[in-house]
Amino acid sequence: MTYFFETYGCEMNIAESAAVEQLLIARGWTKSESAQTATLAIINTCSIRETAENRIIGRLGWFNGLKAVRECKNGAKTKMLEEAVEYVKNGPKPLTLVVMGCMAERLLKDFQKNFPFVDYVVGTYAKHHFSEIIEAVEEGRKAFEVDDTENYKFASVSAEPGHFSTFVPIMHGCNNFCTYCIVPYVRGREISRPAGDILKEIDVLGKMNVREITLIGQNVNSYMGAMKEGENPCINFASLLSIVAEHLRQTKSPIKWVRFMSSHPKDFTDDVIDVIAKEDVICRHIHLPVQHGSSRVLKAMNRRYTREHYLDLVKKIKTKIPEVSLTTDIMMGFPGETEEDVELTLDLMRQVKYESAMMYFYNPREGTPASKEKQLPVEVRKERLQRVIDLQIEHTREQMSKRVGKTVRTLVEGVSRDNKMELLGQTERHEKIAFEASSSLIGTFVDVKITQLSGNTFRGEIAN
Numbered sequence: 001m002t003y004f005f006e007t008y009g010c011e012m013n014i015a016e017s018a019a020v021e022q023l024l025i026a027r028g029w030t031k032s033e034s035a036q037t038a039t040l041a042i043i044n045t046c047s048i049r050e051t052a053e054n055r056i057i058g059r060l061g062w063f064n065g066l067k068a069v070r071e072c073k074n075g076a077k078t079k080m081l082e083e084a085v086e087y088v089k090n091g092p093k094p095l096t097l098v099v100m101g102c103m104a105e106r107l108l109k110d111f112q113k114n115f116p117f118v119d120y121v122v123g124t125y126a127k128h129h130f131s132e133i134i135e136a137v138e139e140g141r142k143a144f145e146v147d148d149t150e151n152y153k154f155a156s157v158s159a160e161p162g163h164f165s166t167f168v169p170i171m172h173g174c175n176n177f178c179t180y181c182i183v184p185y186v187r188g189r190e191i192s193r194p195a196g197d198i199l200k201e202i203d204v205l206g207k208m209n210v211r212e213i214t215l216i217g218q219n220v221n222s223y224m225g226a227m228k229e230g231e232n233p234c235i236n237f238a239s240l241l242s243i244v245a246e247h248l249r250q251t252k253s254p255i256k257w258v259r260f261m262s263s264h265p266k267d268f269t270d271d272v273i274d275v276i277a278k279e280d281v282i283c284r285h286i287h288l289p290v291q292h293g294s295s296r297v298l299k300a301m302n303r304r305y306t307r308e309h310y311l312d313l314v315k316k317i318k319t320k321i322p323e324v325s326l327t328t329d330i331m332m333g334f335p336g337e338t339e340e341d342v343e344l345t346l347d348l349m350r351q352v353k354y355e356s357a358m359m360y361f362y363n364p365r366e367g368t369p370a371s372k373e374k375q376l377p378v379e380v381r382k383e384r385l386q387r388v389i390d391l392q393i394e395h396t397r398e399q400m401s402k403r404v405g406k407t408v409r410t411l412v413e414g415v416s417r418d419n420k421m422e423l424l425g426q427t428e429r430h431e432k433i434a435f436e437a438s439s440s441l442i443g444t445f446v447d448v449k450i451t452q453l454s455g456n457t458f459r460g461e462i463a464n
């Protein structure tokens with residue numbers, strides 16, 4: 001039996017899809033390159049923006065057509081479905097369609113009502129029912145209703161098959177209620193995964209040839225977990241990082257790099273900075289979403305830190321970890337933003353000099369407080385975003401140019417898509433680097449000398 005995945009959205013969705021994929025592989029299923037010939041198609045959805053949901057609704061229309069073809073109810077309406085028509089030439093081969101993720105959680109019963117051709121709607125709290133769903137498909141049983149909105153359970157392993165880098169969920173949900181964000185309404189309050197379970201997953205990942213892990217959660221800095229389920233939670237994020245680093249050392253794990261995301265600047269404490277400075281296994285790259293450079297806008301966003309707090313935090317990080325690379329998220333055009341607020345953001349960027357940034361303009365999300373505010377015209381939002389992008393392009397170029405000539409530790413990820421003679425690797429600071437070397441090095445760490453900058457990729461040569 002074969003499965004097909006379509007995953008939208010953030011790292012958490014990638015990890016949650018991978019966890020289901022691991023279940024399927026363990027039961028002997030194989031991956032299908034197309035939905036047209038798969039037994040089971042799973043769409044992992046994202047609700048963060050309305051545009052993301054609309055795109056998924058569009059795709060569902062296509063899946064509805066595909067299901068009809070697979071049940072021999074219809075001819076091929078599009079070229080894309082011809083493969084499915086060929087596949088069912090000897091009779092119907094029904095496709096089971098599952099929708100999971102944030103949109104499934106947000107709409108649940110409405111989803112089933114509006115899209116009756118979807119066999120299972122699995123909210124984020126109901127993922128642990130996947131084994132039963134897979135079993136039902138294997139036995140050709142009719143779909144049943146999955147109804148669970150209370151007990152969130154972390155999957156035991158969320159590694160993407162065949163990847164050297166993988167995500168390890170350590171938290172679920174968010175308590176912060178930034179006024180533009182729907183996540184706390186969809187994913188619920190924060191739950192921290194027991195540290196013992198995180199270590200168990202890390203051991204499994206080491207055996208699966210993983211070399212780099214990223215601890216993920218909506219706000220990892222507010223992690224507060226116990227060693228075991230049911231124990232008193234007394235492990236904060238700094239302690240968790242120390243425990244992970246010590247465990248990797250003690251077990252002589254092949255995992256040599258640990259990253260984390262997302263961080264919330266209000267919860268990024270001095271002890272976290274100290275652990276990063278002390279533990280070499282924790283990468284010298286911190287993604288620290290600022291969102292805006294004006295304290296007034298940050299307050300309206302309910303970010304609960306000021307521009308001054310953020311700049312002070314950056315100063316502490318750069319002092320204790322001088323080789324650190326900082327990246328961020330910036331949102332322009334928030335309701336009520338003035339020209340002065342834009343200037344403050346550009347000024348903050350000049351002070352921090354981020355290596356790179358995710359930049360976007362504010363888009364109201366129905367159901368959030370900011371969507372009820374008077375909105376700035378879209379052209380104004382776009383123009384302000386463009387100014388931020390232009391400045392970041394300058395900074396990225398400037399920061400990257402300084403790296404030419406340096407020798408950097410690199411995780412070799414695979415063969416370059418553009419040039420089959422070259423390998424592509426990633427540095428500790430999350431930079432891409434291409435260099436000529438034997439493919440036997442894939443999955444290992446090597447030292448590469450950066451010889452030139454080409455676009456946003458470094459070129460280099462293996463250092464002696």
Ligand code: SF4
Nearest residue numbers: 174176177178181183
């Ligand atoms: S911290 Fe803010 S932006 Fe991030 S998930 Fe929570 S509410 Fe959304």
